[in-house]
Every structure is written in structure tokens, then in C-alpha cells.
Amino acid sequence: MTNPPEPIVELGGIAKHFGGVQALRGVDFSLFPGEVHALVGENGAGKSTLVKILAGIYRPDAGVVKVGGEVVELRSPTQAQALGIAVVQQEPMLFPDLDVAENVFMGRHPRDRFGRVDWKRMYREVDQLLASLDVSLSSHTPVQGLSVAEQQLVEIAKALSLRARVLVLDEPTAALSPHEVEELFDIVKQLCERGVAVLFVSHRLEEVFKIADRLTVLRDGTHIITAPVSEMHTEEIIKHMVGRELSNLFPKGEAEIGEVVLEVRHLTRPGVFADVSFQLHRGEILGFAGLVGAGRTEVARVLFGIDRAESGEIWLKGKKVRIRSPQQAMDYGIAYVPEDRHQHGLVMNFSIAANVTLAILQQVSRLGLLDPRREQKIAGEYSSQLRIRSAGVEQLVNALSGGNQQKVVLSKWLATNPATLILDEPTRGIDVGAKAEVHRIISDLAARGLAIILISSELPEVLAMADRVIVLHEGRVTGTFARSEATQERVMFAATGQDR
């Protein structure tokens, strides 16, 4: 080792604000070629702002950006790309009507000597690229039918074809199975060997420990610490992220577990899930663990009447029922808090009150006409009960923070007075503080006698909150554990389909 390596990207004193909110304050940061650098922090810590500045989407209010040792002004995504910075966003931005090859090369199609698009060369080069990543996709594949993991691979192939020197991965593993995560990490290691610097933004500390060389913690827009991963422990990192000792991340109270409220027998939806059976008791929190795509949300959708099972039975309080629509499910006392609160949970242009009452319109109306006072009263009650921070129940929900939005969704479903509550990833995308509050609420509900199904991809959450855990793998139940038996390893084994 003669000279210490030069950083490929250097950020000095970067500041950025939006409206009245200071997203980044004087952040210093550097990235070296060939390293995997993890960026961790709670939601709202400034990670995505930093990523977007690197991507050329935002311009910093202050500070210096250096790429390859030279001061640059990243004015646009195209410019960032030209400088060798490739960003794979959380939601891949691809063109669904076009094929993989065009997605990789859009805007930079290889040309033949007449200036025409050289299709043959394009397909050939992309096939080679994909082969070098050990991916069995064809460059002719229409992007529309690809899974999220495959779409990410297309984005990475795009980065490679751009001869990126820096690859930024923003929460890349959120929707991947462990196998796919392994494949991704292999590719990342390959890239590092080629000298590419990888910035890995993630919530998942286990993965950070697996793949990263150094890590940086951001909190409230400030740079807290940068250190080699080998020198840090999980509790330390969390402490830096949160800024305080979080003794009880998962407050779980005791609840009396009563009779069977819901029973599912041999529920099958061909191609999606098969032979799913379980029982749910009053006051119980039943955890649904498994990987993304294991079929948990699909089972929930059938229970809520959005999709229909081909065979199998659903029994509610000892009676066999057919659930054909969400309205019917609600009549049976089932409520479903969906995974994606933006797409399925809330009407962003509606007020808190309008959202809270959306599922109980009949109760807040007389003779078909709405009673605004009753609406406000109900919304106000839930608002205080769940401690929703807002400027009043008439405020539009798109002005609320993620955590408060989730509470509005919860309120909406609690207002239907359900006996069975299905929560699908209820704490996704909300910060640690709000998470703890939501967990407290869930515990309270169980104590009050609700039967709760908790679908979650965050193992610590499931293990801490659930009385029993059911694990699904590729549509089948591969494990059932009581609270005392459930460990991370056992659940992971079942989730990945390995036999014990």
C-alpha cells in the first residue's frame, strides 16, 4: 500500500432544506472505490435526500460535491450518470411497455454507421451483460412481467452499461427473498472487485453487517458517525440512529386469549397459495412470517373478500362463511389494513375525518345524507386515542407524516369495530418512535379482545409481538410456532422452505 486511495465521491458540508424543514445539515461524506458503504438512519434522517443529491435530482443549498477529485455541480440526473453515478431507486423506474434491452439502453441506444438504432448489437450486448451477472433473463423480455428482483437486476445492468463508478442502492432488499438477496450481494461483491464504489442504503442491520465495509449513520439530517462495520455493534448503531436508549421497542402487554374467532381450513388459490389452515383466537396476535411473495398478503386479501379462493373453507365463530367482497368481510367483522397505505389505505386529498369515516359511511349518515358533526366527533375520538398529531381533523392527510398517516388508516379500520383485524406490514416506512406507538396500540387492541393477524417481514417485530407465529413459504404453511418456541433461525428456516 503506497498511497491511501482517493475517494471517488466526496461531499463536504452539504445542506438542503425543503420549505421549512432542514433535511440535511452540513453533512460530510466520502466514498472510496471498491468499498461497500452502508448508509443507515431512521425515516426522515435524510438518507433519501442524500441519495437524490448524488443522483442529481436535488441541488444542495450549500456544500461541495467532488467526484473523482474534481468539484462538480450535479445539475441533473443525466449529468450524474455522465459522471459515473448510477442510482437504483427503491421503486425501479423502468418502461413497462419496452423490453429489457431498451430499458437498459434508453436514451443511449447503440448506433450503426448510418446513425440508426443497432438492435442486434443492443440485444447482444445486454445478453452479455446479463450473462456476466449470471442472470437468466433474455434481453427480449418485456419488463412488464418481471418481478421486483428482476427489475432491480435490469437497473443494475443499466448501471453497468453506463460504466458506473458509483452504484447507489436504495433499500434494495425490501422486496427480495433471501436467495435473491444472496444473488444481489454476489453481484455487489463482483462490482467492488471491479473497483466500483457501492452505497448501500438500508434499514436491515443484519444485511449491513453481511455486506458493508464501512457505515455512516445519519440522524435528523446530521452526520453522526462513520466507522468500519467491524468495529460496531447493533445496539450501538441503533443508539446512534435513535439518539436515545430505546429500552422497549416492542411493548407487548398481556392479553387473555379466548375462543376461536376465525378458522381457515385448506384454503387454496392455485398458483398463489395452497392448503393454508390455521386458527385465530380472541385476544391473540397471530404473526404471519415469511418472505415477500410467500402468499401472506394474498391470504389476507381472500379473507377480506378482494380475491376469492378456489377451495377451502373459512369459519367465523363456528359458522362457515363465504366472503365475496370487502363489504361482506366488514359485515363479518373483519378489517384489513393494507400494505401500501398510499395506494390502498388512504385518499390523500381527503381530510383526516373523511378518511377515518370512509369505511363507516353508513354510520355517519342519516337517510343517506352525511352528518359532518358525527364524522368530526368520531375522527376526533380516534385522533386523541391514537395520538395523531395534526392541525385538526379537517387537515388533509397528505400533509401528515408517515407515522401519523398510518394511524389514520388504523383509525379508519378500528372505527368499523372489527372482531378480526388483519395488519399488513403496519410499521413499514415509519420511524422508530412511531413504530413503538403503533405496537403499543396493537397490544392494547389485543388486550381488548380483538383477534389480530400481524403480517410482517421484519422478524424482530413478529417475534416480539406475536403469541403464535405461522410461517409461509411459496404459498404453503411451513411452520407453526408458539411464542416460546419461535426463534429467528427457526422462523427463517421455515420461511426459506428448508426442512428441519
Add this chain to the structure above:
Amino acid sequence: MTTTSQEVERTKQRGQVSQARLFRLVNRVRELGLLIVLLLIILIVGIQAPRFLSIDNFEQILLSVAILAIVAVGETLVVLTRNVDLSVGSMVGITAFVTAYFFKQLPNINLLLGILLGCALGLVLGMINGLIVSLGRVPAIVATLGTLYVYRGLVFIIAANTTSQVNASDVPAGYLALATTQIFGIPALILIAAVIAVIVGYFLHASHTGRQLYAVGSNPEAANMIGIRRDWLVFAAFAASGLLCGLAGVLWGARFATVDATAATGLELQVIAAVVVGGVNIFGGSGTILGVLLGAIVLGTLQNGLNILNISQFWLQAMYGAAIIVAVVLDAFITRWLQRTILSRRKKV
């Protein structure tokens, strides 16, 4: 060890190649389907009325859709970007009238000048559309609905202040000849339409900008991210649509000889029918010129067939409507079936 990993490699490659073939076939399904429909119509009508099958008649069909095809090509460019141009009928009407009137007032003028005038007028009108949509951020439906009225109103104002109608006897023979001359035995109109279709189709397939149009319609945000100049492309698409409408208007005047302020009223319906039947997704991002041509020809053949079978003219509109509905329904079924089969196939692989 090597043999098994080699086998795995070979299976992977075979998988890739067969996948590739499958996907290329999928892209051609719409056009094949249209060809089959066309052949069916020809067969069914031809059996009942043999004179339907004459070269003369086919020429008639192509002549009848030539002008429509030119406009449809322009409309396709707009629809690909996830917009729509409802003002095409008015643009054709106004350029037809203005060009015809121009030739009436200046009968000795160079033919080319008149043609350029019509095209230029269409270009300007299209650019106005483009500005309203891209710069003014007015949704295309609203914008072109408005200009449909405005441009049509303009024709009426012009007609009120000049002449209510331009007749065949008013214009120089050279102008009318545009619609009747033949080159190598093929009517010039058909050739012009064919050349335009080939040029635009080629442009869409072989040029960067053409491919970017697809990107803009498929995912406007992603297109923005990679630096595609979305606003400029949308503006250009509308301008091109206007230009082609201008050309179509010039040819319209030549073909129909008697032009008044109502020329080409309602053309937008036929154009959208051709585009939709031709397999262009109304939400942008996919579709081919070949498909649109076939769509226009299928509709024209159907119309001609109904004529020959002496089925009353009054079924014509109903036929257009039914064709659009059937095309969209079929398209949806085919797309869903394809997606299901492709998905299940890939799962097996």
C-alpha cells in the same frame, strides 16, 4: 462436474433463446390478428360479391383510406406519448379550405407553394396544440377539444369572409390532379400515404427520438429521470400531427374538389378508430405504424364491403363504433391471456 454445469449453461441459453422468440412473436400478435381479420372480411364479402375481389376495387379501398391513414400516422405519434389529438378533423378542414381558396384566388401560382402553405398552416396549428399541452400543462383531451372548436370556428369565419364554398371549377387542374395522377400505375395518393407511413414507421423504429417517444408514453417520470426532454417531444409530436393534417388537408381539397367550412368534420372519430383498432395503446407506450395502417385498411375494407353488399350506408357509423369496441375488448382479452401464459411459462422455467 463440468458436464453438468455445461448442461445447465446450455439449458439456460436455450431458455433465453426460446424466451426471446416467444416475446418477439407476442409483439407481432396484433398485426397478425388484423391480417387475419382482413382476410376473413375479404373472404366473406368476396364469396357473396365477386367484384369485391377486383384490383380496381382494392385500389378504391386504398384510395378511400389514404388521407385517413396520413392523419392516423400523425395521431399515432401523439397517442404514443400518452396524449390525444381531437382537433385533427378541424385541422384538416381548415387547411383544406385555405389551400383550396388559395388556389382559387391565385390559379397560376406554383403548385408546390400551395402545398407548402397548407402544410405550414397545419404545422402552426399543431404547434399551438403542442404549446398548450406541454408549456401550458393543459391535459391533451381538454386542449385539443378546445382547439377542435377554435380551429373549426376559424374556418367558418374565413369562409364567411371569403367564399362559402370552393368548387372544382374554381381551382387549377394541376391541383386536382394531385388526387388523380398515377405513378407507375399506382395512384399518387396511395403512394404518398405509403411513403409517409414508411418514413414515420422507420423513424419510430430506427431513431433515438422515435424510441424516446415510446419511453415518454410508457413511463413519463422515468423518462424525465434519464434526461429525456419530455416537453419537447410532446410538443414535436403535436407539431408533427399538425403538419400531417396540413398535408392531408391539401390532398383533401384536391380529392374532394368541393370544399366548404364543414370539410372533414368528424374525421377525428375515424382516425381514433383506426389507431385503436390498429393496436396502439390509448395510454401510450406501445403500438406500430404497420398496425395503424392495417387498422385503417380493415375499417376501409369493411366499409367498402358493406357498400358492395348493398347494405345500407346507414350501418356505417354503427360499424365504426362496433369495430372500436370489438378491437378494445379483444385487445384486453388477448393481453390478459398472454400475460397469464407468459407468467406461468416463466415460472416453470
Add this chain to the structure above:
Amino acid sequence: MKKVKSLLISWEALLAILLLISIVIGSVVSPYFLSGFNFNALTSNIMEIAIMALPMTLIIIAGEIDLSVASVLGLASVVLGLLWENGHSMWLAIGVALLVGLVAGCLNGLLVTKLALPSLVITIGTLALYRGLAYVVLGDQAVSDFPTSFTNLGFGSIPGTEIPWSGLIFAILVVIFVVVLHFSRLGRQLYAMGNNKEAARFSGINVGRVKLMLFMLSGVIAALAGVIFTARFSSARPDNALGFELYVVTVVLLGGVNIFGGRGSLLGVVLAIFIVAILQNVLSLVNISGDIQSLAIGLLLILSVLGPNIAQRIQVIITRRRLAAGSSKQV
């Protein structure tokens, strides 16, 4: 909701001002403008469009569109004429015409909801299909031999006033629609669907059924408009109300309803209806032809969206400049 409401109110305030201005212009331009006779003419002229604009507002707010309304009007008109010509009672003829509208709307609704097809394209197709069927039914004929008791409906007024009967029908419908859209459960569901179809569905709202009903309602109302139209012109022809659908959509958009759904109010639409009616009337009074009147309408439509957009852009630029000036002061 309140914030959205207050924004809308400002658009409606603008429309109200525009309405006043147009009344003033009208009275200045022509001595006949403020006469009762003129009021009658002005109103009856726009009533069919006005009536069809009501369900159209609901449909657009719910996130769809129905371009077939004028064709349904024409079809209903010729069915009415045909039945009357063949000796059936007027009531039967009207009843069947309304039924035809219901069925036509039902077909639209089924294609859009059961097959999940885009309503823009489908209703362009049914626009042609229904108009075509109208031609099939009557060819290039017209039925014009209607009893005065019938034609009074479109032509006559409430005795003692200059308010046309159709105006009364419109007024009743407005009240019903306003109550439904702005005060009822169904109205809230419509706004929810137009803003976020999936969230509405997940909240237990039967989106498909509601939309189907909306299309059927649109069909029946269009048929009703057809009955009125036929009475007014005392003529049932296949080309009745040709091209009216664009006028209906224009009036709704002018009223402040967002073409993409989820936003808008009936107050704005009603104001827009009368603004357009007065505009057309005034232009007629100064002998400007109908086609040129369309030009004014088209211009108004474009400006109604362009105007606010430009105003917003200017506001952003001003705010940016202010912020920049402010921050430089701090440094």
C-alpha cells in the same frame, strides 16, 4: 375537504363574476337581452346540454367519462319518433325511449366495469355505435308530426312565467344531484373513487356497481334530454344533437371539474352552463353564427385550464424570488 372546498369556492367565485359580467355585456350589446322572451330562448336552448351535464359531472368526478350521451339522445329521439309514427301512445313512446337510454348506459357501464376497459375509448365507440343505430332505425327520415301537448314540453313555458318546462325539470334535477353529490354518502364515495379507486375499493365501496349505476343514469338522462329535444324541435331525426357530447364535457370542465377525477362541484357546473348559454345567446343576438360561437366556447375551455396554470406558475416564480431575496438578506 374544507381546504379543497375553499379552493373550489374561489373558482366558483370567478365563475359567478364571469356570469355577472356576461349579463352586463349582454344587456349592453342588445336591447332584447333582458327580455323575458330572450330568457326563455336562452334557457331552452341549453337545457338538453344542461341536463346531460349533471350525470356527466358525477361520472367525471368518479374518474370516468361518457362521450356517448349525444348519441343516446339521438337514438332515444328516433325510437320515440318511430313508435309515435306507428301509432303508439306518447307515454309508451317516451317510456321506451327512456328504456333505450337505460340499456345503452348499461352497455357502457358493463364494458367499463366488468371488462375493465377505459371509458374514453369505449364511449367513443358507443358514440359511433348508438348514433349509427339511430341512422339504422330512421335512415334519413324524420318524424315531425307531434301533438302540441308534447311539443309544449320543450317549447312551452310554465304558464304565467317565461320559464320553460324543461327549465323546471332541470331545476328539480339540479336539486337532486346537488344533494346526492355534496351531501350524501354516495357523493363521498364518488369523490373517493375519483381520487383513489383502490383505496375506495379497500374501504368496502363497490366501485363497479356504483360506476355501472352512473352510466345507466347517464343513459336515462340522455334519453330524457332526447325526449325534450324532440319536443322542442318537434322533430325526431338521427342526427339530433350531433356533436353535443363535446359541449356537455366542455361545460363540465369549465365548471371547475378536474378531467382526471376527484375534484369539482355542481355549483361551478351550473354557473358554467349559464355562462355558456348567455355567451351563445349574446353572440346570436349580434348575428354571429353557431359555428363561430363554438370558437368562443373552445377558447373559454382552454383558458379555463390554462389560466389557473399560468397563474400558478407566476406565483411560484414570485415566491421563489421572494425566498431568494429573503435568504440573501439573512446572509
